[in-house]
Amino acid sequence: MTTRSPAVGILANPRAGSDVRRLAARAGSSTLEGKRSQVTRAAVGACAAGVRRIVIVREPLRVAVGALESLAIDIDVEVVDIGARLDAKDTERAAEAMRAAGCGALVVLGGDGTNRALARAWPEACVVPVSTGTNNVFPRMLEPTIAGAAAGLIASGRLPTEDLARPVKQVRVALPDGSQDLALVDVGLLADDAVGNLMPVEPAKIRSVVLARAEPASVGLSPIGGLLEPAGEKDDFGVLVACTAHADGGRPLLVPVSPGLYRTVHVASARRVALGEEIVLRGPGVLAFDGDRDHALRAGEHAVARVVRGGPRVIDVERTLAAAAASGLYLDRGPFRDGHGLLPDCC
Numbered sequence: 036m037t038t039r040s041p042a043v044g045i046l047a048n049p050r051a052g053s054d055v056r057r058l059a060a061r062a063g064s065s066t067l068e069g070k071r072s073q074v075t076r077a078a079v080g081a082c083a084a085g086v087r088r089i090v091i092v093r094e095p096l097r098v099a100v101g102a103l104e105s106l107a108i109d110i111d112v113e114v115v116d117i118g119a120r121l122d123a124k125d126t127e128r129a130a131e132a133m134r135a136a137g138c139g140a141l142v143v144l145g146g147d148g149t150n151r152a153l154a155r156a157w158p159e160a161c162v163v164p165v166s167t168g169t170n171n172v173f174p175r176m177l178e179p180t181i182a183g184a185a186a187g188l189i190a191s192g193r194l195p196t197e198d199l200a201r202p203v204k205q206v207r208v209a210l211p212d213g214s215q216d217l218a219l220v221d222v223g224l225l226a227d228d229a230v231g232n233l234m235p236v237e238p239a240k241i242r243s244v245v246l247a248r249a250e251p252a253s254v255g256l257s258p259i260g261g262l263l264e265p266a267g268e269k270d271d272f273g274v275l276v277a278c279t280a281h282a283d284g285g286r287p288l289l290v291p292v293s294p295g296l297y298r299t300v301h302v303a304s305a306r307r308v309a310l311g312e313e314i315v316l317r318g319p320g321v322l323a324f325d326g327d328r329d330h331a332l333r334a335g336e337h338a339v340a341r342v343v344r345g346g347p348r349v350i351d352v353e354r355t356l357a358a359a360a361a362s363g364l365y366l367d368r369g370p371f372r373d374g375h376g377l378l379p380d381c382c
Contacts, residue, residue: 042088042113043081043186044138046129046153047074048145049096050121051167065167067096070144073165073179074102077142080183082110084359085191090136092129094119126152130160139190140350142182147173147255147325151219153347154205160347161189161200172220172253173203173325177352185355193364199355200348203268204247204310207343208322211336218324221246221256222340225328226280228321232328235293238300241278245314245340249274254291255326262288263305268349271310273342277303314340 047070078089088111091099103112115136117128126145130153133141140161143150150164150173163182164174188194206218224243225236236256248268249260260266260274278300279285285301292298308314316322316339318332332338359365 039137040087040111041191042090042136042138043077043086043183043190044090044133044136044141045074045077045081045099045183046092046126046133046141046143046145046149047098048126048143048149048167049094049098051145051149067098070098070167071102073144073167074099075106076179077144077165077183077186078103078106078110078112079108080180080185081142081187081190082108082183083365084184084187085193085364086187087111088113090115090133090138092117092119092125092132094125095121123148123152127156130156133157134160139192140186142179142186143174144179145174146171147220148327150174150347151217151325151327154217154219158346161196161350162186162347163350163352172248172250172255172257175352181352181356184359185350185352188355188359188364189350194355194358194362196348199358200350202344202346203349204273204342204344205346206245206247206273206324207341207345208316208324209339210330211332211338216324216330217345218247220248220325221260221323222316223256223323224316224320224332225323226320228323228328230321230328230331232321235296236323236326238278238290238292238298239280241300242320243278243314243316244274244276245308245316245342246274246276247342249276254294254296256292256323258290259288259300259302260305262290263302264307266307271344273308273310273312274305275308275314276305279303308342310343311341316340 090113093116115132143164166174206222222245225240246260249266250257251261266274285303318336319334322330
């Protein structure tokens with residue numbers, strides 16, 4: 036039986052950074068050509084790190100396929116067909132296909148929602164999340180060349196995953212119907228809102244926010260906790276914030292609820308929560324997961340949220356490249372020599 040070579044998957048959400056929220060705030064847009072450039076650079080970085088196989092997804096806007104179809108580097112490009120429909124399930128289908136294709140690491144180009152979908156489909160995935168969405172807390176603004184390099188160093192086995200990629204925190208929620216869902220950053224309980232609403236959250240509608248990451252230097256729901264009780268990714272606790280409508284009092288807090296959009300949120304309380312602590316969220320209301328209003332609670336219903344450390348594994352890019360430097364992995368490879376021969380200078 037033929038053994039496939041180690042692979043990096045490049046998962047690019049063609050719709051990230053282009054939704055209606057730009058009409059209500061001042062978020063930037065992410066173009067298809069910009070995403071194609073990012074895919075190209077990530078592939079070059081992975082190639083230079085020693086990976087000989089890249090896995091991408093075929094979809095109608097041809098972001099990844101268009102980026103790599105004529106790229107002149109010594110690497111095999113494997114295109115998987117998931118029947119992409121440019122809907123919210125495409126990322127989950129792509130993650131499942133990349134797992135089946137044997138990807139050792141992924142470069143994910145998208146926002147919080149894209150990475151949340153990945154985490155639902157492949158909880159053990161090892162990823163470098165690169166920001167292209169709107170209210171991004173989970174992915175980072177990274178140069179894709181270096182993101183691809185870090186993913187390639189891990190996927191190729193040149194550096195150990197366990198030392199350089201730690202499972203991240205998430206908010207897991209048990210819903211009234213017995214099902215479960217998760218958020219990688221925050222779950223908000225909103226009053227008088229609607230499932231599927233894409234507009235920025237109105238502060239007066241926020242009742243509770245459960246945060247795996249309460250980041251003061253972010254936008255969205257995360258800074259509501261972050262400006263009061265910060266909790267970063269490395270902190271082994273979460274944050275619970277209770278809010279009120281303006282008429283009901285509460286301490287006013289000025290928060291960037293979307294890019295270029297500050298609003299006053301009225302906070303009744305904010306406290307740390309231990310990992311695994313159960314938090315009851317009572318209806319009526321709508322539950323927003325990393326900004327996506329996905330579930331409604333009727334009067335008398337409740338959901339139970341817990342902050343846990345459960346994946347996926349996020350590659351520490353800086354530590355990974357530092358480890359490569361310490362090990363001399365980029366020495367004596369000119370032009371880009373490895374065990375498979377010479378890579379062309381264009382890599």
